[in-house]
Amino acid sequence: MYKVKTFNLISSKGLERFSRDKYEVSSDASQPHAILLRSHKLHNEVLDNSVLAVARAGAGVNNVPVADYSKRGIAVFNTPGANANAVKELVLAGMLLSSRGIKPGIDHVSTLHNISDAAELHKTLEAQKKQFSGSELKGKTLGIIGLGAIGSLVADMALALGMKVVGFDPALSIEAAWRLSSEVQRAENMHALLAKCDYVSLHVPAIEPTIHMINADALAQAKEGMVLVNFARESIVDPEAVANALDKRILRTYVCDFPEPVFYGREDVIAMPHIGASTAEAEENCAMMAADQIMDFLENGNIKNSVNFPNVAMAREEGQRIIFANENVPKVLGNVLSVLADHNVNVIDMVNKSRGDLAYNIIDVEKMENGHVIDAINSIEHVTSVRLIN
Numbered sequence: 001m002y003k004v005k006t007f008n009l010i011s012s013k014g015l016e017r018f019s020r021d022k023y024e025v026s027s028d029a030s031q032p033h034a035i036l037l038r039s040h041k042l043h044n045e046v047l048d049n050s051v052l053a054v055a056r057a058g059a060g061v062n063n064v065p066v067a068d069y070s071k072r073g074i075a076v077f078n079t080p081g082a083n084a085n086a087v088k089e090l091v092l093a094g095m096l097l098s099s100r101g102i103k104p105g106i107d108h109v110s111t112l113h114n115i116s117d118a119a120e121l122h123k124t125l126e127a128q129k130k131q132f133s134g135s136e137l138k139g140k141t142l143g144i145i146g147l148g149a150i151g152s153l154v155a156d157m158a159l160a161l162g163m164k165v166v167g168f169d170p171a172l173s174i175e176a177a178w179r180l181s182s183e184v185q186r187a188e189n190m191h192a193l194l195a196k197c198d199y200v201s202l203h204v205p206a207i208e209p210t211i212h213m214i215n216a217d218a219l220a221q222a223k224e225g226m227v228l229v230n231f232a233r234e235s236i237v238d239p240e241a242v243a244n245a246l247d248k249r250i251l252r253t254y255v256c257d258f259p260e261p262v263f264y265g266r267e268d269v270i271a272m273p274h275i276g277a278s279t280a281e282a283e284e285n286c287a288m289m290a291a292d293q294i295m296d297f298l299e300n301g302n303i304k305n306s307v308n309f310p311n312v313a314m315a316r317e318e319g320q321r322i323i324f325a326n327e328n329v330p331k332v333l334g335n336v337l338s339v340l341a342d343h344n345v346n347v348i349d350m351v352n353k354s355r356g357d358l359a360y361n362i363i364d365v366e367k368m369e370n371g372h373v374i375d376a377i378n379s380i381e382h383v384t385s386v387r388l389i390n
């Protein structure tokens with residue numbers, strides 16, 4: 001029986017993927033083989049040694065101490081693109097909220113509840129509505145920083161609305177580049193993008209080079225009156241610098257999914273409670289993808305969409321499957337094969353792949369009589385995790 005421990009509310013569509021005869025899935029599972037979570041922060045959790053995999057039902061893995069887990073041979077997964085459409089739609093809502101008098105207009109209407117005569121109400125509204133006029137998105141320039149799953153959908157949406165789109169992404173993958181519309185203009189650097197855009201939307205992961213990438217220096221380059229949209233992470237902007245830029249009217253509005261105390265009471269900040277991915281569809285997509293990845297990893301050792309391990313897949317053969325991870329240094333695989341030879345274990349098939357400092361291996365062997373092989377592999381220097389699947 002495999003055990004999966006969950007944090008956060010995981011869509012039942014995902015939880016239902018785990019068959020009851022093979023999996024026990026609960027928020028209080030002890031000694032779990034895998035963790036399935038959304039935004040819960042794992043940095044302060046003591047993880048049982050039983051854990052082999054952590055799957056983030058979502059995109060950002062800044063709530064997971066990936067480097068520590070890599071050293072322990074724990075595979076960390078995410079669900080690329082599974083919630084991208086949900087975020088894209090809220091980016092559009094954010095841009096519209098910043099450009100039209102939608103929220104103040106609605107708030108104003110709710111203050112008029114004491115007018116019981118319909119004709120008087122309509123007359124009052126018509127007389128006052130000029131306070132709530134705005135401007136259109138069509139013809140404006142949107143800058144997108146980070147052109148991955150979400151950024152590319154935001155680009156398509158903005159182009160469809162008649163906006164000009166400028167993008168910046170120095171780490172763009174080939175796959176993402178293929179997805180991107182040729183109408184997106186490339187900015188040489190972030191400052192060039194900030195200088196010419198009416199709206200700028202952030203879609204980068206929270207990693208060391210992006211922390212506070214929107215700071216006082218960056219904002220000093222911004223086109224006056226720019227709207228900054230942040231559905232990425234709070235740490236990507238320096239909140240004090242954003243507040244200063246709003247004070248100086250360099251920024252017209254800051255739209256974000258990450259409220260900060262420094263923004264309380266500001267009418268030029270539109271803050272949402274981290275709901276970019278909070279749609280039934282996105283929650284289902286993420287949970288199902290994460291569940292499938294956990295199952296294929298636990299049952300077959302296959303890896304898809306890991307953020308620290310290489311993608312690996314090998315069809316199952318008869319016999320048993322040895323899976324081990326190691327530091328990516330010479331001789332480890334050779335030493336493991338020597339152990340197998342010393343124990344008269346016949347190899348049927350194998351795959352060895354590396355990613356950065358890590359290597360991951362699947363070796364299918366004929367059924368072993370000797371129970372000490374796994375212990376012997378475990379004691380080889382630089383092996384970080386090993387297990388046997390029958």
Ligand SMILES: NC(=O)C1=CN([C@@H]2O[C@H](COP(=O)(O)OP(=O)(O)OC[C@H]3O[C@@H](n4cnc5c(N)ncnc54)[C@H](O)[C@@H]3O)[C@@H](O)[C@H]2O)C=CC1
Binds near residue numbers: 087
């Ligand atoms: N508000 C919410 O509920 C959600 C927020 N997010 C956030 O959005 C982020 C992006 O999500 P996806 O588009 O799905 O990820 P993704 O991995 O598909 O795209 C991220 C892109 O950022 C680029 N990038 C990395 N460093 C950069 C830099 N210094 N400058 C410019 N571009 C850079 C990468 O090359 C990549 O193309 C996630 O990491 C997460 O933090 C994601 C989903 C929901």
Ligand SMILES: O=C(O)CCC(=O)C(=O)O
Binds near residue numbers: 038057059060083
């Ligand atoms: O699970 C959520 O609601 C948050 C989604 C998110 O921030 C992400 O996927 O990076």
